[in-house]
Amino acid sequence: MFIGHLEPPSPGENKEPENGINVRLFQRGQVDVxxxxLKKFDGASSLKPVYEPPQFTGSEPAAEIEGAKLYTGSxxxxxxxxxxxxxxxxxxxTERIAECDCSNCIKAGYVWIYSKKTQVVIDGKENLGRYIFGNKFTEKTFCKxxxxPIHTEILDFTEEELAVKSKEERDWIVSVQSFSPVNLRIINGLDVNDLKASQFHGYSTLQPSYLEP
Ligand SMILES: [Zn+2]
Ligand SMILES: [Zn+2]
Structure with missing residues (x-):
């Protein structure tokens, strides 16, 4: 929730503050986000004090990619x-960037890049909260x-744990083991509206289906 003025009052004007509610929280079927x-409000350049993005000071990701750029965020x-x-x-x-409407992604507003583990270095992992739900094969992380919301961590499974899963589940877990998807909204200086994000309909395709609280 937000309480404040989108347009600040002029000097001397007595203006009631506005209430804003995050429409991403409404139940599926009530609001199609x-x-x-949507109107875009340029808070980055109009709100005071000006925000200084925290700087990444860790080591560079090991991935070797021709013509790669190093992006940092927080x-x-x-x-x-x-x-x-x-x-x-x-x-x-040309690689996949997507928004997802599954029960979790729609609430957090992620814009996903499906990066490999070797492309990503995270500093301050001890400050990550972790949320596991659904099929419990991955966890979504966020700053505590x-x-x-920061990224998705693919969980490690032992051979014994994999052996008791269905073939379909096992194949999926193995196929995503090398990935570390990142929420592109946290990257400094990147306007996600400049990207061609596709829309993935996770709500209707991901299993198990979600029971709305
Ligand atoms: Zn999703
Ligand atoms: Zn934080």
């Missing part, structure tokens, strides 16, 4: 910082202090 006529408070080595993130980026 992707279908809403949660809001700076307890978690991240580096992502990737081909240039712009409209010509400021709550900003």
């Amino acid at each position: 992707w279908g809403l006529p 949660c809001h408070c700076g307890a978690v910082t991240l580096a992502l080595k990737s081909k240039s993130l712009d409209k010509d980026f 202090i400021c709550g900003v």
Whole structure:
């Protein structure tokens, strides 16, 4: 929830503050977030004090990618910082970038890049909260202090644990083992609106289906 003024009152004006509610929290079927006529508010350049993005000071990701760029980002408070080595993130980026409407992603507003583990270094991992749900094959992470969603960690399974899963589940777990998907909204200086993100309909395709609280 937000309470404040989108347009600040003029000097001397007595203006009631506005209440804002995050429409991503409403139950499925009540609000179609992707279908809403959203207006964009440029808070980055209009809100004071000006925000200084926390800097990543860790080591460079090991991945070797021709013509790669080093992107850095963080949660809001700076307890978690991240580096992502990737081909240039712009409209010509040909690998998959996606928003997902599954029960969890739609609430957090992620814009996913499906990066490999070797492309990503996270500093401040001890400050990551972890949330496991659904099929319990992955966990979504977020900063424990400021709550900003960071990435998806693919969980490790032993041979014995894999052996008791269905073949379909096992194949999926093995196929994603090398990935470390990152929320592109945390990257400094990157406007996710400049990217060609596809829309993945996770709500209707991911199992088990979600029971709305
Ligand atoms: Zn934080
Ligand atoms: Zn999702």
